[in-house]
Amino acid sequence: xxxxxxxxxxxxxxxxxxxxxxxxxxxxxxxxxxxxxxxxxxxxxxxxxxxxxxxxxxxxxxxxxxxxxxxxxxxxxxxxxxxxxxxxxxxxxxxxxxxxxxxxxxxxxxxxxxxxxxxxxxxxxxxxxxxxxxxxxxxxxxxxxxxxxxxxxxxxxxxxxxxxxxxxxxxxxxxxxxxxxxxxxxxxxxxxxxxx
Amino acid sequence: xxxxxxxxxxxxxxxxxxxxxxxxxxxxxxxxxxxxxxxxxxxxxxxxxxxxxxxxxxxxxxxxxxxxxxxxxxxxxxxxxxxxxxxxxxxxxxxxxxxxxxxxxxxxxxxxxxxxxxxxxxxxxxxxxxxxxxxxxxxxxxxxxxxxxxxxxxxxxxxxxxxxxxxxxxxxxxxxxxxxxxxxxxxxxxxxxxxxxxxxxxxxxxxxxxxxxxxxxxxxxxxxxxxxxxxxxxxxxxxxxxxxxxxxxxxxxxxxxxxxxxxxxxxxxxxxxxxxxxxxxxxxxxxxxxxxxxxxxxxxxxxxxxxxxxxxxxxxxxxxxxxxxxxxxxxxxxxxxxxxxxxxxxxxxxxxxxxxxxxxxxxxxxxxxxxxxxxxxxxxxxxxxxxxxxxxxxxxxxxxxxxxxxxxxxxxxxxxxxxxxxxxxxxxx
Numbered sequence: 044x045x046x047x048x049x050x051x052x053x054x055x056x057x058x059x060x061x062x063x064x065x066x067x068x069x070x071x072x073x074x075x076x077x078x079x080x081x082x083x084x085x086x087x088x089x090x091x092x093x094x095x096x097x098x099x100x101x102x103x104x105x106x107x108x109x110x111x112x113x114x115x116x117x118x119x120x121x122x123x124x125x126x127x128x129x130x131x132x133x134x135x136x137x138x139x140x141x142x143x144x145x146x147x148x149x150x151x152x153x154x155x156x157x158x159x160x161x162x163x164x165x166x167x168x169x170x171x172x173x174x175x176x177x178x179x180x181x182x183x184x185x186x187x188x189x190x191x192x193x194x195x196x197x198x199x200x201x202x203x204x205x206x207x208x209x210x211x212x213x214x215x216x217x218x219x220x221x222x223x224x225x226x227x228x229x230x231x232x233x234x235x236x237x238x239x
Numbered sequence: 240x241x242x243x244x245x246x247x248x249x250x251x252x253x254x255x256x257x258x259x260x261x262x263x264x265x266x267x268x269x270x271x272x273x274x275x276x277x278x279x280x281x282x283x284x285x286x287x288x289x290x291x292x293x294x295x296x297x298x299x300x301x302x303x304x305x306x307x308x309x310x311x312x313x314x315x316x317x318x319x320x321x322x323x324x325x326x327x328x329x330x331x332x333x334x335x336x337x338x339x340x341x342x343x344x345x346x347x348x349x350x351x352x353x354x355x356x357x358x359x360x361x362x363x364x365x366x367x368x369x370x371x372x373x374x375x376x377x378x379x380x381x382x383x384x385x386x387x388x389x390x391x392x393x394x395x396x397x398x399x400x401x402x403x404x405x406x407x408x409x410x411x412x413x414x415x416x417x418x419x420x421x422x423x424x425x426x427x428x429x430x431x432x433x434x435x436x437x438x439x440x441x442x443x444x445x446x447x448x449x450x451x452x453x454x455x456x457x458x459x460x461x462x463x464x465x466x467x468x469x470x471x472x473x474x475x476x477x478x479x480x481x482x483x484x485x486x487x488x489x490x491x492x493x494x495x496x497x498x499x500x501x502x503x504x505x506x507x508x509x510x511x512x513x514x515x516x517x518x519x520x521x522x523x524x525x526x527x528x529x530x531x532x533x534x535x536x537x538x539x540x541x542x543x544x545x546x547x548x549x550x551x552x553x554x555x556x557x558x559x560x561x562x563x564x565x566x567x568x569x570x571x572x573x574x575x576x577x578x579x580x581x582x583x584x585x586x587x588x589x590x591x592x593x594x595x596x597x598x599x600x601x602x603x604x605x606x607x608x609x610x611x612x613x614x615x616x617x618x619x620x621x622x623x624x625x626x627x628x629x630x631x632x633x634x635x636x637x638x639x640x641x642x643x644x645x646x647x648x649x650x651x652x653x654x655x656x657x658x659x660x661x662x663x664x665x666x667x668x
Contacts, residue, residue: 058605086605128618132601167286195617200264201256201279204271205294206287231619235283238259238630 044100044109045071045117050124051133055105058087066090068099068106071122073113078143079186079224083135085122116140130229143179143186143224152217153180159214160187164207168193171234175207183219185211195230197237199223250320250567251276251293253310253336255300255329258283261544261615261631262325262559269559275567278317280310280329293317300328301439303347307335314340321566323519327405330354330539337518343566345539349515353539356402356446359514366513368506369533373448375402378427385447386419393449395419398481399426400448403441404433406543408629412450412481422482429627451535453528455479457489458507458521459542459550459558461565465517467508470561471550472500473542476646483625488649489546490582490642491553499527506532520562544585545613545634552581552610552638578638582645584653586614586632588624595659597633602655608639608648612656622660632658 047055059067067087075082090106093099097108109117120137148157157177164175173193178186187207193199200223208221254266258281270277278296279285285295296313298306310319322342324333330350337344345353352358363370372393376385389397396414399422409429413422426445433440457473472493475486493500507523516539524536541547547558554577564571600612614633616622622632635656637648 058602061602086607126598128596131596131598163290164287167290171286173286197260198258198263198281198283198285200267201281201295202286204267205277205279205285206291209291209294210287228614228617230617233617235258236617236620236630237261237615 044098044114045102045107045120045122047102047105048121048123051122052103052105054124054133055085062087064089068093068108070108071113071117072110073116076116076140078140078181079222081135081137081140081142083133085133143181146179148177148180152183152215153177155215156180156185156211156218159211163210163214167206168202171196172232173202173234178224183217185218185221186224187221189223189225189227192232192234193230194225195227195233197233197235199225199227199233249274249276251278251317252563252566253278253280253296253319253322254325255280255298255322255333255336256325257281257300257328260325262541262547265545265547265557266323266325266559266563269557269563272557272560273563273567273569275563276317278313278319280306280332282328298332300332303332303335306332307339310336311339321563321568323562323566324540326540326543327354327403327538334539343518343568345516345518349517350539352514353516353537354403355442356400356536357442357444359536360446360448362513363510363534366509368509368513369531371449371451371533373446375444375446376423378430378443378445380423380445382420382423382427385423386416389413389419389447390416393447396450396481397447398450399423400446401426401430401433401441402444402446404429404629405538406629406631407484407486407625408433409626410484411626412484425626432627433629450481451526451528451533452480453526453533454495455524455526455535456493456495456503457542458503458523458525459547460507460521460523461561462511462516462518462521462539463565465512467504467511467521469504469507470558471553472503474642476642485587485625486585487587488582488584488646489542489549490580490645490649491549492580492642494642495527499532502532503527506534507537510534510537519565520558544631545615546583546585548611548634549581549583549636549638551577552636553577579640580642580645581636581638582642582649583637584635584649586635586653586656586658588622588628588632589658590660591623591628592621592660592663594618594620594622594632595661598657598659599655603635603652606637606648606652606655608637608644609652610636610638612636612652621663 070088072084123134171192173191280296284297288295322336324330334345334347334350400410413419455475459471460469471491473489473491477487520541526533550558637645639645
């Protein structure tokens with residue numbers, strides 16, 4: 044069903060040992076299958092907490108409990124553990140969820156959006172050391188990523204909602220929504236930093 | 240984030256928010272949920288202001304008359320149905336705008352009384368609401384003479400604090416005459432630094448007040464035509480005895496006895512009445528001891544930092560949505576109750592330096608009751624502990640079956656986090 048890398052396995056076993064309760068299992072759940080930001084949950088449970096519908100498997104000696112809906116989405120998923128300067132946690136590599144930006148963007152809608160970003164939005168945003176780039180368009184929803192001074196900026200949501208969204212809606216009216224998929228927590232040079 | 244229907248006639252709110260705010264995203268999300276148009280009034284020019292007329296306005300929170308004139312001018316083209324201040328910086332301007340445009344807001348003089356700790360205490364004293372003995376020293380007072388004067392009034396131990404800074408910045412307890420001069424100098428330095436960074440941030444003085452022992456609580460509520468509707472009473476389970484007053488955990492519902500809770504609500508009601516606050520959000524901080532309930536602060540805004548997010552776990556509505564609905568006179572439908580208990584922990588900053596990273600976030604999130612861990616200083620950012628510091632390192636949110644479960648989870652999550660801080664690199668030749 045799913046597999047763990049050696050690093051993930053070591054981390055899970057460490058959490059189990061930290062908990063100190065014998066007979067623990069890992070419950071893996073797909074909290075959100077959205078390609079925008081797929082969300083997964085891993086929690087330690089006692090085997091007795093399993094529900095009647097849950098599927099249980101043994102992955103390299105670690106009991107894994109998954110509900111039927113999650114099991115369907117997780118088929119073939121590899122779980123890794125990363126611990127770097129930028130991030131720390133379990134990473135899911137799921138072949139069943141096509142992440143945003145995984146296909147090249149083509150077509151007139153993408154070209155128009157890109158033109159607005161290049162000609163109208165980014166020259167202004169650059170004055171704060173930032174940039175906005177097009178990640179994907181699905182069902183006329185535009186997915187954007189912010190970088191430089193915009194990434195982690197306390198006013199990034201203002202730039203997006205009060206500026207980028209309005210300009211895109213005005214110039215490309217068929218767009219139904221604009222969503223920010225930036226990992227703001229990793230921003231290292233935000234233009235505005237929040238303070239008390 | 241969802242978009243409102245842009246073709247429908249929209250109500251518009253003026254959101255007064257500092258460029259250093261933690262709350263922009265949460266207020267804008269709430270406005271989006273309500274389908275309300277927003278004009279962001281802030282102290283810095285927004286990057287795309289010229290491309291999106293009416294979406295933002297640069298204003299000076301200190302220059303009330305000039306800023307009100309700019310808002311009134313914009314109102315002619317983009318009429319406002321409400322005005323909200325996200326934090327302390329904007330409360331007086333929000334009141335002035337409310338008065339000028341006839342919007343649901345507090346009277347400017349009431350907002351001014353709530354904003355300044357000296358005026359707040361004078362007001363409480365006159366109204367007979369329990370209030371510590373206090374006095375104000377000018378910044379150029381001789382520290383040795385201040386130390387001698389403190390022994391007489393308000394007496395030792397006492398607490399020295401800036402007149403209008405928030406979140407315990409610059410608040411120091413002093414117990415002895417021989418240390419009081421140094422403590423005074425330190426608070427003066429913090430006041431001067433705050434005003435250098437943000438001119439007019441706090442009046443040029445230091446407030447000295449009697450130290451009130453006891454447990455501290457916070458009350459979040461909303462005022463409608465002078466009537467207080469309590470939204471949550473929050474306990475602060477970690478002791479706050481000084482010398483610095485770094486707030487850590489807030490947990491709701493309160494574990495205080497019902498009669499104590501009633502006394503807290505009554506004290507806030509008396510305080511808002513004394514101040515003249517009548518509309519909008521109220522965040523109150525109080526101490527409880529054998530002598531009664533002591534309001535330390537009652538501000539016409541929501542709780543600071545990202546702490547308001549804990550309300551999402553106990554109600555279908557965010558606190559920001561409640562505030563916007565009030566400002567726009569929109570009904571708030573009955574919400575289904577959420578979790579039995581919820582809490583937030585503000586991560587203390589252990590020492591000054593540069594934040595390298597926060598290790599163990601996944602492990603902290605793995606604690607059963609933990610909902611989220613948000614680190615609010617970016618890697619490489621400067622961290623400064625209280626009393627000089629004015630940034631939160633991060634927030635941990637939890638919900639559970641009882642306040643005890645939530646407190647336990649917050650502390651367990653904190654233990655799993657390792658904050659790596661490096662030395663500050665000074666620029667030099």
